[in-house]
Amino acid sequence: MLTVRHRFTADEYERMIEVGILTKYHHVELIWGEIITIEPNSPPHAFCSMMLTDLLVPSVPDEIRVAVRSPIRLSDESMPQPDVALIRSAQYVCTYPKAANVHMVIEIADTRQEYDREVKLPMYAAAGVSEAWLIDLKENRIERYTEPSQNFYR
Numbered sequence: 001m002l003t004v005r006h007r008f009t010a011d012e013y014e015r016m017i018e019v020g021i022l023t024k025y026h027h028v029e030l031i032w033g034e035i036i037t038i039e040p041n042s043p044p045h046a047f048c049s050m051m052l053t054d055l056l057v058p059s060v061p062d063e064i065r066v067a068v069r070s071p072i073r074l075s076d077e078s079m080p081q082p083d084v085a086l087i088r089s090a091q092y093v094c095t096y097p098k099a100a101n102v103h104m105v106i107e108i109a110d111t112r113q114e115y116d117r118e119v120k121l122p123m124y125a126a127a128g129v130s131e132a133w134l135i136d137l138k139e140n141r142i143e144r145y146t147e148p149s150q151n152f153y154r
Contacts, residue, residue, distance in 0.1 A: 007033035010079050014096070031119060033077040038069075039112065044137050045083075048108050052084050052135075063089045064103060074099045074127035080120060083108040099127035110137040122151040 008016075013030040016022045027038045041049065049068060056066045067085045073096045074080065082105040087097045105124055107116045113136050124132045125148035132153065134143040145153035 005034065007077070008035060009033070010073050010076050013079055029071065029081045030077070030079040031123065038081060042110050045108050045110050048135060048137065049083055052106060052108075056084065056086070060086060065089055067097070070096075072097045072099070072102050072105075074102075074123060074129075078123055078127070080123065082106060082120075082124075099129060102127075102129050104131040104133070105129055106133040106135060108135045108137065113138065121145060121153065125149065125153050126151045 008030060010030060013022075013035070022028060022035075027040065028035050029038055030036075053066060053068055060066060065087045067082075067087050069081045069083060070085065071079045071081050072085055072087070079096065084106040085097075086103040086105075088101045088103055090097070090101060107120055109116045113134070116134055121132055121134065125145070128148050130146065130148065132145040134145070135141075136143065147154040
């Protein structure tokens with residue numbers, strides 16, 4: 001039997017959210033045109049996210065907002081929800097932040113390190129996000145990526 005995949009655009013994905021086909025209970029994100037399930041947070045992952053938020057919120061300048069697992073529109077086919085993102089301040093009442101407004105993203109990985117390295121980091125680089133961190137809870141390290149160029153960081 002032939003497996004057929006339907007690819008979605010960011011506009012279609014946003015419309016599915018708007019009309020209630022996708023809700024906060026679905027825990028999904030749009031990656032390269034495919035709707036991908038986000039794994040639930042383990043206790044270490046949730047703790048790391050809380051600690052990052054506690055550290056970042058008082059330290060960022062007024063023109064930056066700290067977003068936690070909020071969608072960002074990187075392209076016409078990708079709307080990931082990074083664990084933490086630093087977003088240049090603007091009014092996002094009717095739209096999601098776009099790549100040009102994303103200063104930095106942080107992914108926390110306790111089980112999906114390779115997915116974050118091989119799929120999400122190249123996607124952030126391709127969109128021109130200037131800095132990305134991968135917090136690897138298994139290896140107890142932070143990887144910092146800067147200078148995006150095409151689909152990778154230098």
